[in-house]
Amino acid sequence: MAIVIIRQDGKIPEWKEALSAASPSIPIYSYLEEHPKEAIEMALVWKHPPGALRPYKNLKCISGSGAGVDFIFNDKEAPLHLPITRVVDQVLAKDMSEHVIGVILAYLKNLYTYKVDQANKVWRPLPYRRMGDYTIGILGMGALGVVLAKDLLHFGFPVQGWSNSEKDIETVKSFVGKNELSGFLSTTQVLVCLLPLTENTTGILNKALFQQLPKGAFVINVARGGHLVDEDLLEMLDNGHLSGAGLDVYHQEPLPVSHPFWAHPKIHMTPHYASVSDTRSVVPQILENYKRLQAGEPLLNLVSKERGY
Structure with missing residues:
Protein backbone atom coordinates (compact mmCIF):
# COMPACT_ATOMS: atom_id res chain seq x y z
CA MET A 1 0.00 0.00 0.00
CA ALA A 2 1.57 3.27 -1.09
CA ILE A 3 1.10 6.89 -2.23
CA VAL A 4 2.26 8.33 -5.54
CA ILE A 5 2.84 12.06 -6.04
CA ILE A 6 1.97 13.42 -9.49
CA ARG A 7 2.65 17.08 -10.24
CA GLN A 8 4.65 19.10 -12.78
CA ASP A 9 5.90 22.09 -10.81
CA GLY A 10 9.19 20.71 -9.50
CA LYS A 11 7.85 20.31 -5.95
CA ILE A 12 7.63 16.51 -5.81
CA PRO A 13 10.83 16.17 -3.67
CA GLU A 14 9.45 18.71 -1.17
CA TRP A 15 6.16 16.85 -0.80
CA LYS A 16 7.83 13.44 -0.71
CA GLU A 17 10.19 14.55 2.05
CA ALA A 18 7.37 16.05 4.12
CA LEU A 19 5.14 12.96 3.81
CA SER A 20 7.98 10.55 4.57
CA ALA A 21 9.11 12.57 7.58
CA ALA A 22 5.58 12.61 9.00
CA SER A 23 4.91 8.91 8.37
CA PRO A 24 8.08 6.89 7.58
CA SER A 25 6.21 3.60 7.35
CA ILE A 26 4.16 4.61 4.29
CA PRO A 27 5.95 4.12 0.94
CA ILE A 28 5.89 7.42 -0.98
CA TYR A 29 6.84 7.58 -4.66
CA SER A 30 7.25 10.14 -7.38
CA TYR A 31 5.46 9.17 -10.56
CA LEU A 32 8.71 9.97 -12.38
CA GLU A 33 10.72 7.23 -10.63
CA GLU A 34 10.50 3.46 -10.88
CA HIS A 35 7.80 2.27 -8.48
CA PRO A 36 5.36 -0.61 -8.00
CA LYS A 37 2.25 0.76 -9.67
CA GLU A 38 0.10 -2.10 -8.37
CA ALA A 39 0.85 -0.99 -4.80
CA ILE A 40 -0.48 2.55 -5.26
CA GLU A 41 -3.79 3.20 -3.49
CA MET A 42 -3.69 7.00 -3.19
CA ALA A 43 -2.53 9.55 -5.78
CA LEU A 44 -1.58 12.99 -4.47
CA VAL A 45 -2.00 15.25 -7.48
CA TRP A 46 -1.68 18.85 -8.61
CA LYS A 47 -2.27 19.73 -12.28
CA HIS A 48 -1.05 16.30 -13.29
CA PRO A 49 -0.50 15.34 -16.96
CA PRO A 50 -3.74 14.06 -18.51
CA GLY A 51 -3.79 10.27 -18.39
CA ALA A 52 -1.15 10.05 -15.64
CA LEU A 53 -3.57 8.19 -13.33
CA ARG A 54 -4.34 5.48 -15.87
CA PRO A 55 -1.53 3.02 -14.86
CA TYR A 56 -2.76 2.66 -11.27
CA LYS A 57 -5.26 -0.17 -11.40
CA ASN A 58 -5.56 -0.50 -7.61
CA LEU A 59 -6.05 3.22 -6.96
CA LYS A 60 -8.68 3.92 -4.29
CA CYS A 61 -8.54 7.71 -3.90
CA ILE A 62 -7.45 10.81 -5.81
CA SER A 63 -6.20 13.45 -3.40
CA GLY A 64 -5.87 17.01 -4.66
CA SER A 65 -3.06 18.88 -2.90
CA GLY A 66 -4.77 22.27 -3.13
CA ALA A 67 -8.18 23.86 -2.70
CA GLY A 68 -9.15 23.53 -6.37
CA VAL A 69 -9.81 20.24 -8.15
CA ASP A 70 -10.99 21.40 -11.59
CA PHE A 71 -7.85 19.94 -13.19
CA ILE A 72 -8.91 16.46 -12.04
CA PHE A 73 -12.29 16.74 -13.74
CA ASN A 74 -10.57 18.09 -16.86
CA ASP A 75 -8.59 14.86 -17.19
CA LYS A 76 -10.86 12.78 -19.42
CA GLU A 77 -8.91 9.62 -18.52
CA ALA A 78 -9.08 10.09 -14.74
CA PRO A 79 -11.02 7.42 -12.80
CA LEU A 80 -13.70 9.83 -11.60
CA HIS A 81 -15.70 7.01 -10.02
CA LEU A 82 -13.15 7.01 -7.18
CA PRO A 83 -13.39 9.29 -4.12
CA ILE A 84 -11.78 12.68 -4.74
CA THR A 85 -10.59 14.89 -1.88
CA ARG A 86 -9.30 18.44 -1.72
CA VAL A 87 -7.39 20.55 0.78
CA VAL A 88 -9.26 22.67 3.30
CA ASP A 89 -6.58 24.52 5.20
CA THR A 270 0.91 38.27 -9.95
CA PRO A 271 2.13 34.81 -11.09
CA HIS A 272 -0.53 32.49 -9.56
CA TYR A 273 1.04 32.74 -6.16
CA ALA A 274 -1.65 34.34 -4.01
CA SER A 275 -1.67 31.26 -1.78
CA VAL A 276 0.26 28.02 -2.02
CA SER A 277 -0.34 24.82 -0.07
CA ASP A 278 2.15 24.59 2.80
CA THR A 279 3.32 21.00 3.26
CA ARG A 280 3.67 21.48 7.02
CA SER A 281 0.02 22.40 7.29
CA VAL A 282 -1.46 20.12 4.62
CA VAL A 283 0.45 16.85 5.06
CA PRO A 284 -1.38 15.85 8.29
CA GLN A 285 -4.78 15.87 6.56
CA ILE A 286 -3.38 13.92 3.59
CA LEU A 287 -2.05 11.23 5.90
CA GLU A 288 -5.23 11.21 7.96
CA ASN A 289 -7.18 10.47 4.79
CA TYR A 290 -4.71 7.72 3.87
CA LYS A 291 -5.30 6.08 7.26
CA ARG A 292 -9.04 6.44 6.85
CA LEU A 293 -8.79 4.90 3.40
CA GLN A 294 -7.00 1.88 4.82
CA ALA A 295 -9.54 1.54 7.63
CA GLY A 296 -12.56 1.98 5.34
CA GLU A 297 -13.64 5.13 7.21
CA PRO A 298 -15.23 8.28 5.71
CA LEU A 299 -12.68 10.60 4.10
CA LEU A 300 -12.17 14.25 4.98
CA ASN A 301 -12.94 17.04 2.52
CA LEU A 302 -14.66 14.89 -0.08
CA VAL A 303 -15.44 16.58 -3.38
CA SER A 304 -19.02 16.53 -4.68
CA LYS A 305 -18.87 15.23 -8.23
CA GLU A 306 -22.26 16.76 -8.95
CA ARG A 307 -21.09 20.26 -7.96
CA GLY A 308 -17.49 19.81 -9.12
CA TYR A 309 -15.97 21.05 -5.84
Missing part, protein backbone atom coordinates in the same frame (compact mmCIF):
# COMPACT_ATOMS: atom_id res chain seq x y z
CA GLN A 90 -6.61 27.62 7.38
CA VAL A 91 -3.03 28.54 6.46
CA LEU A 92 -3.92 28.45 2.77
CA ALA A 93 -7.04 30.51 3.43
CA LYS A 94 -5.18 33.12 5.46
CA ASP A 95 -2.49 33.45 2.79
CA MET A 96 -5.19 34.05 0.19
CA SER A 97 -6.91 36.60 2.41
CA GLU A 98 -3.69 38.53 3.01
CA HIS A 99 -2.98 38.64 -0.71
CA VAL A 100 -6.44 39.93 -1.60
CA ILE A 101 -6.38 42.55 1.14
CA GLY A 102 -2.98 43.72 -0.11
CA VAL A 103 -4.37 44.10 -3.65
CA ILE A 104 -7.40 46.02 -2.37
CA LEU A 105 -5.33 48.42 -0.26
CA ALA A 106 -2.93 49.08 -3.14
CA TYR A 107 -5.94 49.96 -5.28
CA LEU A 108 -7.59 52.22 -2.69
CA LYS A 109 -4.39 54.15 -2.03
CA ASN A 110 -3.48 54.52 -5.73
CA LEU A 111 -0.25 52.53 -5.41
CA TYR A 112 -0.78 50.88 -8.79
CA THR A 113 -1.30 54.25 -10.49
CA TYR A 114 1.74 55.75 -8.78
CA LYS A 115 3.88 52.86 -10.01
CA VAL A 116 2.92 53.68 -13.59
CA ASP A 117 3.48 57.39 -12.93
CA GLN A 118 6.92 56.61 -11.50
CA ALA A 119 7.91 54.75 -14.67
CA ASN A 120 6.78 57.76 -16.70
CA LYS A 121 8.37 60.29 -14.29
CA VAL A 122 4.99 61.90 -13.61
CA TRP A 123 4.28 63.70 -10.30
CA ARG A 124 0.51 63.47 -9.82
CA PRO A 125 -1.02 63.47 -6.31
CA LEU A 126 -4.45 61.78 -6.42
CA PRO A 127 -7.41 61.66 -4.03
CA TYR A 128 -7.27 58.39 -2.11
CA ARG A 129 -10.11 56.18 -0.92
CA ARG A 130 -10.93 54.96 2.58
CA MET A 131 -11.71 51.38 3.58
CA GLY A 132 -15.07 52.16 5.10
CA ASP A 133 -16.31 53.75 1.89
CA TYR A 134 -15.87 50.78 -0.47
CA THR A 135 -18.05 47.68 -0.43
CA ILE A 136 -16.17 44.47 -1.15
CA GLY A 137 -18.21 41.75 -2.85
CA ILE A 138 -16.91 38.19 -2.64
CA LEU A 139 -18.07 35.95 -5.46
CA GLY A 140 -17.89 32.49 -3.91
CA MET A 141 -18.28 32.08 -0.15
CA GLY A 142 -16.56 28.75 0.42
CA ALA A 143 -13.78 28.18 2.94
CA LEU A 144 -11.53 30.83 1.38
CA GLY A 145 -14.31 33.37 0.93
CA VAL A 146 -15.48 33.09 4.53
CA VAL A 147 -11.97 33.71 5.91
CA LEU A 148 -11.51 36.71 3.60
CA ALA A 149 -14.89 38.16 4.62
CA LYS A 150 -14.05 37.97 8.32
CA ASP A 151 -10.60 39.50 7.81
CA LEU A 152 -12.05 42.36 5.74
CA LEU A 153 -14.50 43.11 8.54
CA HIS A 154 -11.59 43.60 10.95
CA PHE A 155 -10.26 46.31 8.63
CA GLY A 156 -13.62 48.06 8.61
CA PHE A 157 -14.71 47.23 5.06
CA PRO A 158 -18.39 46.79 4.25
CA VAL A 159 -18.54 43.18 3.00
CA GLN A 160 -21.08 41.13 1.10
CA GLY A 161 -20.93 37.70 -0.48
CA TRP A 162 -22.64 35.69 -3.17
CA SER A 163 -22.93 31.90 -3.14
CA ASN A 164 -25.26 29.01 -3.90
CA SER A 165 -26.30 28.71 -0.27
CA GLU A 166 -26.83 31.35 2.39
CA LYS A 167 -23.92 32.15 4.71
CA ASP A 168 -24.51 33.40 8.22
CA ILE A 169 -21.68 35.80 9.05
CA GLU A 170 -22.55 38.74 11.26
CA THR A 171 -22.71 42.04 9.32
CA VAL A 172 -21.92 40.31 6.00
CA LYS A 173 -24.88 40.49 3.63
CA SER A 174 -25.49 37.16 1.94
CA PHE A 175 -26.80 36.96 -1.63
CA VAL A 176 -27.92 33.53 -2.84
CA GLY A 177 -28.43 32.03 -6.27
CA LYS A 178 -28.92 33.41 -9.76
CA ASN A 179 -31.89 35.59 -8.82
CA GLU A 180 -29.81 37.62 -6.36
CA LEU A 181 -26.64 37.94 -8.42
CA SER A 182 -27.65 41.23 -10.04
CA GLY A 183 -28.41 42.83 -6.68
CA PHE A 184 -25.06 41.68 -5.38
CA LEU A 185 -23.15 43.05 -8.36
CA SER A 186 -24.94 46.41 -8.46
CA THR A 187 -23.77 47.23 -4.93
CA THR A 188 -20.21 45.86 -5.21
CA GLN A 189 -17.36 48.30 -5.80
CA VAL A 190 -14.51 45.79 -5.51
CA LEU A 191 -15.36 42.32 -6.81
CA VAL A 192 -13.27 39.34 -5.65
CA CYS A 193 -13.72 36.05 -7.48
CA LEU A 194 -13.12 32.99 -5.27
CA LEU A 195 -15.44 30.59 -7.06
CA PRO A 196 -14.54 26.99 -7.85
CA LEU A 197 -14.15 26.41 -11.58
CA THR A 198 -17.04 24.29 -12.86
CA GLU A 199 -19.16 24.10 -16.01
CA ASN A 200 -21.49 26.68 -14.48
CA THR A 201 -18.76 29.17 -13.51
CA THR A 202 -16.50 28.96 -16.56
CA GLY A 203 -16.50 32.38 -18.23
CA ILE A 204 -18.63 33.95 -15.50
CA LEU A 205 -16.40 37.04 -15.40
CA ASN A 206 -17.68 38.38 -18.69
CA LYS A 207 -19.03 41.58 -20.21
CA ALA A 208 -22.61 40.94 -19.07
CA LEU A 209 -21.45 40.55 -15.47
CA PHE A 210 -19.07 43.52 -15.57
CA GLN A 211 -21.85 45.77 -16.89
CA GLN A 212 -23.85 45.08 -13.73
CA LEU A 213 -21.07 46.43 -11.52
CA PRO A 214 -21.05 50.17 -10.72
CA LYS A 215 -18.97 52.30 -13.07
CA GLY A 216 -15.41 52.44 -11.78
CA ALA A 217 -15.50 49.05 -10.05
CA PHE A 218 -12.28 47.08 -9.54
CA VAL A 219 -12.11 43.33 -10.25
CA ILE A 220 -9.85 40.78 -8.56
CA ASN A 221 -9.56 37.20 -9.83
CA VAL A 222 -7.62 34.81 -7.59
CA ALA A 223 -9.66 31.71 -8.41
CA ARG A 224 -8.98 30.27 -11.88
CA GLY A 225 -8.15 31.77 -15.26
CA GLY A 226 -11.11 29.93 -16.76
CA HIS A 227 -13.52 32.20 -14.91
CA LEU A 228 -12.46 35.22 -16.96
CA VAL A 229 -13.24 36.17 -20.54
CA ASP A 230 -10.03 38.05 -21.28
CA GLU A 231 -11.38 40.07 -24.21
CA ASP A 232 -14.37 41.26 -22.17
CA LEU A 233 -12.14 42.48 -19.36
CA LEU A 234 -9.96 44.42 -21.79
CA GLU A 235 -13.01 46.01 -23.41
CA MET A 236 -14.52 47.09 -20.08
CA LEU A 237 -11.22 48.54 -18.90
CA ASP A 238 -10.65 50.41 -22.14
CA ASN A 239 -14.15 51.92 -22.20
CA GLY A 240 -13.75 53.09 -18.61
CA HIS A 241 -16.51 51.03 -17.01
CA LEU A 242 -13.95 49.18 -14.89
CA SER A 243 -11.15 51.13 -13.22
CA GLY A 244 -8.72 48.23 -12.94
CA ALA A 245 -8.13 44.55 -12.27
CA GLY A 246 -5.84 42.49 -10.07
CA LEU A 247 -5.16 39.08 -11.61
CA ASP A 248 -3.33 36.10 -10.15
CA VAL A 249 -4.64 33.37 -12.49
CA TYR A 250 -4.76 32.97 -16.26
CA HIS A 251 -5.99 30.66 -19.02
CA GLN A 252 -2.41 29.73 -19.83
CA GLU A 253 0.35 29.76 -17.23
CA PRO A 254 2.93 31.15 -17.54
CA LEU A 255 1.09 33.86 -19.43
CA PRO A 256 2.50 34.15 -23.00
CA VAL A 257 4.67 37.22 -23.48
CA SER A 258 2.46 38.31 -26.37
CA HIS A 259 -0.66 38.55 -24.19
CA PRO A 260 -2.08 42.09 -23.91
CA PHE A 261 -2.42 41.82 -20.12
CA TRP A 262 1.33 42.36 -19.70
CA ALA A 263 1.32 45.88 -21.07
CA HIS A 264 -2.09 47.09 -19.92
CA PRO A 265 -1.73 49.94 -17.38
CA LYS A 266 -4.94 49.01 -15.55
CA ILE A 267 -4.12 45.32 -15.09
CA HIS A 268 -1.95 44.37 -12.12
CA MET A 269 -0.56 40.84 -12.31
Whole structure:
Protein backbone atom coordinates (compact mmCIF):
# COMPACT_ATOMS: atom_id res chain seq x y z
CA MET A 1 0.00 0.00 0.00
CA ALA A 2 1.57 3.27 -1.09
CA ILE A 3 1.10 6.89 -2.23
CA VAL A 4 2.26 8.33 -5.54
CA ILE A 5 2.84 12.06 -6.04
CA ILE A 6 1.97 13.42 -9.49
CA ARG A 7 2.65 17.08 -10.24
CA GLN A 8 4.65 19.10 -12.78
CA ASP A 9 5.90 22.09 -10.81
CA GLY A 10 9.19 20.71 -9.50
CA LYS A 11 7.85 20.31 -5.95
CA ILE A 12 7.63 16.51 -5.81
CA PRO A 13 10.83 16.17 -3.67
CA GLU A 14 9.45 18.71 -1.17
CA TRP A 15 6.16 16.85 -0.80
CA LYS A 16 7.83 13.44 -0.71
CA GLU A 17 10.19 14.55 2.05
CA ALA A 18 7.37 16.05 4.12
CA LEU A 19 5.14 12.96 3.81
CA SER A 20 7.98 10.55 4.57
CA ALA A 21 9.11 12.57 7.58
CA ALA A 22 5.58 12.61 9.00
CA SER A 23 4.91 8.91 8.37
CA PRO A 24 8.08 6.89 7.58
CA SER A 25 6.21 3.60 7.35
CA ILE A 26 4.16 4.61 4.29
CA PRO A 27 5.95 4.12 0.94
CA ILE A 28 5.89 7.42 -0.98
CA TYR A 29 6.84 7.58 -4.66
CA SER A 30 7.25 10.14 -7.38
CA TYR A 31 5.46 9.17 -10.56
CA LEU A 32 8.71 9.97 -12.38
CA GLU A 33 10.72 7.23 -10.63
CA GLU A 34 10.50 3.46 -10.88
CA HIS A 35 7.80 2.27 -8.48
CA PRO A 36 5.36 -0.61 -8.00
CA LYS A 37 2.25 0.76 -9.67
CA GLU A 38 0.10 -2.10 -8.37
CA ALA A 39 0.85 -0.99 -4.80
CA ILE A 40 -0.48 2.55 -5.26
CA GLU A 41 -3.79 3.20 -3.49
CA MET A 42 -3.69 7.00 -3.19
CA ALA A 43 -2.53 9.55 -5.78
CA LEU A 44 -1.58 12.99 -4.47
CA VAL A 45 -2.00 15.25 -7.48
CA TRP A 46 -1.68 18.85 -8.61
CA LYS A 47 -2.27 19.73 -12.28
CA HIS A 48 -1.05 16.30 -13.29
CA PRO A 49 -0.50 15.34 -16.96
CA PRO A 50 -3.74 14.06 -18.51
CA GLY A 51 -3.79 10.27 -18.39
CA ALA A 52 -1.15 10.05 -15.64
CA LEU A 53 -3.57 8.19 -13.33
CA ARG A 54 -4.34 5.48 -15.87
CA PRO A 55 -1.53 3.02 -14.86
CA TYR A 56 -2.76 2.66 -11.27
CA LYS A 57 -5.26 -0.17 -11.40
CA ASN A 58 -5.56 -0.50 -7.61
CA LEU A 59 -6.05 3.22 -6.96
CA LYS A 60 -8.68 3.92 -4.29
CA CYS A 61 -8.54 7.71 -3.90
CA ILE A 62 -7.45 10.81 -5.81
CA SER A 63 -6.20 13.45 -3.40
CA GLY A 64 -5.87 17.01 -4.66
CA SER A 65 -3.06 18.88 -2.90
CA GLY A 66 -4.77 22.27 -3.13
CA ALA A 67 -8.18 23.86 -2.70
CA GLY A 68 -9.15 23.53 -6.37
CA VAL A 69 -9.81 20.24 -8.15
CA ASP A 70 -10.99 21.40 -11.59
CA PHE A 71 -7.85 19.94 -13.19
CA ILE A 72 -8.91 16.46 -12.04
CA PHE A 73 -12.29 16.74 -13.74
CA ASN A 74 -10.57 18.09 -16.86
CA ASP A 75 -8.59 14.86 -17.19
CA LYS A 76 -10.86 12.78 -19.42
CA GLU A 77 -8.91 9.62 -18.52
CA ALA A 78 -9.08 10.09 -14.74
CA PRO A 79 -11.02 7.42 -12.80
CA LEU A 80 -13.70 9.83 -11.60
CA HIS A 81 -15.70 7.01 -10.02
CA LEU A 82 -13.15 7.01 -7.18
CA PRO A 83 -13.39 9.29 -4.12
CA ILE A 84 -11.78 12.68 -4.74
CA THR A 85 -10.59 14.89 -1.88
CA ARG A 86 -9.30 18.44 -1.72
CA VAL A 87 -7.39 20.55 0.78
CA VAL A 88 -9.26 22.67 3.30
CA ASP A 89 -6.58 24.52 5.20
CA GLN A 90 -6.61 27.62 7.38
CA VAL A 91 -3.03 28.54 6.46
CA LEU A 92 -3.92 28.45 2.77
CA ALA A 93 -7.04 30.51 3.43
CA LYS A 94 -5.18 33.12 5.46
CA ASP A 95 -2.49 33.45 2.79
CA MET A 96 -5.19 34.05 0.19
CA SER A 97 -6.91 36.60 2.41
CA GLU A 98 -3.69 38.53 3.01
CA HIS A 99 -2.98 38.64 -0.71
CA VAL A 100 -6.44 39.93 -1.60
CA ILE A 101 -6.38 42.55 1.14
CA GLY A 102 -2.98 43.72 -0.11
CA VAL A 103 -4.37 44.10 -3.65
CA ILE A 104 -7.40 46.02 -2.37
CA LEU A 105 -5.33 48.42 -0.26
CA ALA A 106 -2.93 49.08 -3.14
CA TYR A 107 -5.94 49.96 -5.28
CA LEU A 108 -7.59 52.22 -2.69
CA LYS A 109 -4.39 54.15 -2.03
CA ASN A 110 -3.48 54.52 -5.73
CA LEU A 111 -0.25 52.53 -5.41
CA TYR A 112 -0.78 50.88 -8.79
CA THR A 113 -1.30 54.25 -10.49
CA TYR A 114 1.74 55.75 -8.78
CA LYS A 115 3.88 52.86 -10.01
CA VAL A 116 2.92 53.68 -13.59
CA ASP A 117 3.48 57.39 -12.93
CA GLN A 118 6.92 56.61 -11.50
CA ALA A 119 7.91 54.75 -14.67
CA ASN A 120 6.78 57.76 -16.70
CA LYS A 121 8.37 60.29 -14.29
CA VAL A 122 4.99 61.90 -13.61
CA TRP A 123 4.28 63.70 -10.30
CA ARG A 124 0.51 63.47 -9.82
CA PRO A 125 -1.02 63.47 -6.31
CA LEU A 126 -4.45 61.78 -6.42
CA PRO A 127 -7.41 61.66 -4.03
CA TYR A 128 -7.27 58.39 -2.11
CA ARG A 129 -10.11 56.18 -0.92
CA ARG A 130 -10.93 54.96 2.58
CA MET A 131 -11.71 51.38 3.58
CA GLY A 132 -15.07 52.16 5.10
CA ASP A 133 -16.31 53.75 1.89
CA TYR A 134 -15.87 50.78 -0.47
CA THR A 135 -18.05 47.68 -0.43
CA ILE A 136 -16.17 44.47 -1.15
CA GLY A 137 -18.21 41.75 -2.85
CA ILE A 138 -16.91 38.19 -2.64
CA LEU A 139 -18.07 35.95 -5.46
CA GLY A 140 -17.89 32.49 -3.91
CA MET A 141 -18.28 32.08 -0.15
CA GLY A 142 -16.56 28.75 0.42
CA ALA A 143 -13.78 28.18 2.94
CA LEU A 144 -11.53 30.83 1.38
CA GLY A 145 -14.31 33.37 0.93
CA VAL A 146 -15.48 33.09 4.53
CA VAL A 147 -11.97 33.71 5.91
CA LEU A 148 -11.51 36.71 3.60
CA ALA A 149 -14.89 38.16 4.62
CA LYS A 150 -14.05 37.97 8.32
CA ASP A 151 -10.60 39.50 7.81
CA LEU A 152 -12.05 42.36 5.74
CA LEU A 153 -14.50 43.11 8.54
CA HIS A 154 -11.59 43.60 10.95
CA PHE A 155 -10.26 46.31 8.63
CA GLY A 156 -13.62 48.06 8.61
CA PHE A 157 -14.71 47.23 5.06
CA PRO A 158 -18.39 46.79 4.25
CA VAL A 159 -18.54 43.18 3.00
CA GLN A 160 -21.08 41.13 1.10
CA GLY A 161 -20.93 37.70 -0.48
CA TRP A 162 -22.64 35.69 -3.17
CA SER A 163 -22.93 31.90 -3.14
CA ASN A 164 -25.26 29.01 -3.90
CA SER A 165 -26.30 28.71 -0.27
CA GLU A 166 -26.83 31.35 2.39
CA LYS A 167 -23.92 32.15 4.71
CA ASP A 168 -24.51 33.40 8.22
CA ILE A 169 -21.68 35.80 9.05
CA GLU A 170 -22.55 38.74 11.26
CA THR A 171 -22.71 42.04 9.32
CA VAL A 172 -21.92 40.31 6.00
CA LYS A 173 -24.88 40.49 3.63
CA SER A 174 -25.49 37.16 1.94
CA PHE A 175 -26.80 36.96 -1.63
CA VAL A 176 -27.92 33.53 -2.84
CA GLY A 177 -28.43 32.03 -6.27
CA LYS A 178 -28.92 33.41 -9.76
CA ASN A 179 -31.89 35.59 -8.82
CA GLU A 180 -29.81 37.62 -6.36
CA LEU A 181 -26.64 37.94 -8.42
CA SER A 182 -27.65 41.23 -10.04
CA GLY A 183 -28.41 42.83 -6.68
CA PHE A 184 -25.06 41.68 -5.38
CA LEU A 185 -23.15 43.05 -8.36
CA SER A 186 -24.94 46.41 -8.46
CA THR A 187 -23.77 47.23 -4.93
CA THR A 188 -20.21 45.86 -5.21
CA GLN A 189 -17.36 48.30 -5.80
CA VAL A 190 -14.51 45.79 -5.51
CA LEU A 191 -15.36 42.32 -6.81
CA VAL A 192 -13.27 39.34 -5.65
CA CYS A 193 -13.72 36.05 -7.48
CA LEU A 194 -13.12 32.99 -5.27
CA LEU A 195 -15.44 30.59 -7.06
CA PRO A 196 -14.54 26.99 -7.85
CA LEU A 197 -14.15 26.41 -11.58
CA THR A 198 -17.04 24.29 -12.86
CA GLU A 199 -19.16 24.10 -16.01
CA ASN A 200 -21.49 26.68 -14.48
CA THR A 201 -18.76 29.17 -13.51
CA THR A 202 -16.50 28.96 -16.56
CA GLY A 203 -16.50 32.38 -18.23
CA ILE A 204 -18.63 33.95 -15.50
CA LEU A 205 -16.40 37.04 -15.40
CA ASN A 206 -17.68 38.38 -18.69
CA LYS A 207 -19.03 41.58 -20.21
CA ALA A 208 -22.61 40.94 -19.07
CA LEU A 209 -21.45 40.55 -15.47
CA PHE A 210 -19.07 43.52 -15.57
CA GLN A 211 -21.85 45.77 -16.89
CA GLN A 212 -23.85 45.08 -13.73
CA LEU A 213 -21.07 46.43 -11.52
CA PRO A 214 -21.05 50.17 -10.72
CA LYS A 215 -18.97 52.30 -13.07
CA GLY A 216 -15.41 52.44 -11.78
CA ALA A 217 -15.50 49.05 -10.05
CA PHE A 218 -12.28 47.08 -9.54
CA VAL A 219 -12.11 43.33 -10.25
CA ILE A 220 -9.85 40.78 -8.56
CA ASN A 221 -9.56 37.20 -9.83
CA VAL A 222 -7.62 34.81 -7.59
CA ALA A 223 -9.66 31.71 -8.41
CA ARG A 224 -8.98 30.27 -11.88
CA GLY A 225 -8.15 31.77 -15.26
CA GLY A 226 -11.11 29.93 -16.76
CA HIS A 227 -13.52 32.20 -14.91
CA LEU A 228 -12.46 35.22 -16.96
CA VAL A 229 -13.24 36.17 -20.54
CA ASP A 230 -10.03 38.05 -21.28
CA GLU A 231 -11.38 40.07 -24.21
CA ASP A 232 -14.37 41.26 -22.17
CA LEU A 233 -12.14 42.48 -19.36
CA LEU A 234 -9.96 44.42 -21.79
CA GLU A 235 -13.01 46.01 -23.41
CA MET A 236 -14.52 47.09 -20.08
CA LEU A 237 -11.22 48.54 -18.90
CA ASP A 238 -10.65 50.41 -22.14
CA ASN A 239 -14.15 51.92 -22.20
CA GLY A 240 -13.75 53.09 -18.61
CA HIS A 241 -16.51 51.03 -17.01
CA LEU A 242 -13.95 49.18 -14.89
CA SER A 243 -11.15 51.13 -13.22
CA GLY A 244 -8.72 48.23 -12.94
CA ALA A 245 -8.13 44.55 -12.27
CA GLY A 246 -5.84 42.49 -10.07
CA LEU A 247 -5.16 39.08 -11.61
CA ASP A 248 -3.33 36.10 -10.15
CA VAL A 249 -4.64 33.37 -12.49
CA TYR A 250 -4.76 32.97 -16.26
CA HIS A 251 -5.99 30.66 -19.02
CA GLN A 252 -2.41 29.73 -19.83
CA GLU A 253 0.35 29.76 -17.23
CA PRO A 254 2.93 31.15 -17.54
CA LEU A 255 1.09 33.86 -19.43
CA PRO A 256 2.50 34.15 -23.00
CA VAL A 257 4.67 37.22 -23.48
CA SER A 258 2.46 38.31 -26.37
CA HIS A 259 -0.66 38.55 -24.19
CA PRO A 260 -2.08 42.09 -23.91
CA PHE A 261 -2.42 41.82 -20.12
CA TRP A 262 1.33 42.36 -19.70
CA ALA A 263 1.32 45.88 -21.07
CA HIS A 264 -2.09 47.09 -19.92
CA PRO A 265 -1.73 49.94 -17.38
CA LYS A 266 -4.94 49.01 -15.55
CA ILE A 267 -4.12 45.32 -15.09
CA HIS A 268 -1.95 44.37 -12.12
CA MET A 269 -0.56 40.84 -12.31
CA THR A 270 0.91 38.27 -9.95
CA PRO A 271 2.13 34.81 -11.09
CA HIS A 272 -0.53 32.49 -9.56
CA TYR A 273 1.04 32.74 -6.16
CA ALA A 274 -1.65 34.34 -4.01
CA SER A 275 -1.67 31.26 -1.78
CA VAL A 276 0.26 28.02 -2.02
CA SER A 277 -0.34 24.82 -0.07
CA ASP A 278 2.15 24.59 2.80
CA THR A 279 3.32 21.00 3.26
CA ARG A 280 3.67 21.48 7.02
CA SER A 281 0.02 22.40 7.29
CA VAL A 282 -1.46 20.12 4.62
CA VAL A 283 0.45 16.85 5.06
CA PRO A 284 -1.38 15.85 8.29
CA GLN A 285 -4.78 15.87 6.56
CA ILE A 286 -3.38 13.92 3.59
CA LEU A 287 -2.05 11.23 5.90
CA GLU A 288 -5.23 11.21 7.96
CA ASN A 289 -7.18 10.47 4.79
CA TYR A 290 -4.71 7.72 3.87
CA LYS A 291 -5.30 6.08 7.26
CA ARG A 292 -9.04 6.44 6.85
CA LEU A 293 -8.79 4.90 3.40
CA GLN A 294 -7.00 1.88 4.82
CA ALA A 295 -9.54 1.54 7.63
CA GLY A 296 -12.56 1.98 5.34
CA GLU A 297 -13.64 5.13 7.21
CA PRO A 298 -15.23 8.28 5.71
CA LEU A 299 -12.68 10.60 4.10
CA LEU A 300 -12.17 14.25 4.98
CA ASN A 301 -12.94 17.04 2.52
CA LEU A 302 -14.66 14.89 -0.08
CA VAL A 303 -15.44 16.58 -3.38
CA SER A 304 -19.02 16.53 -4.68
CA LYS A 305 -18.87 15.23 -8.23
CA GLU A 306 -22.26 16.76 -8.95
CA ARG A 307 -21.09 20.26 -7.96
CA GLY A 308 -17.49 19.81 -9.12
CA TYR A 309 -15.97 21.05 -5.84
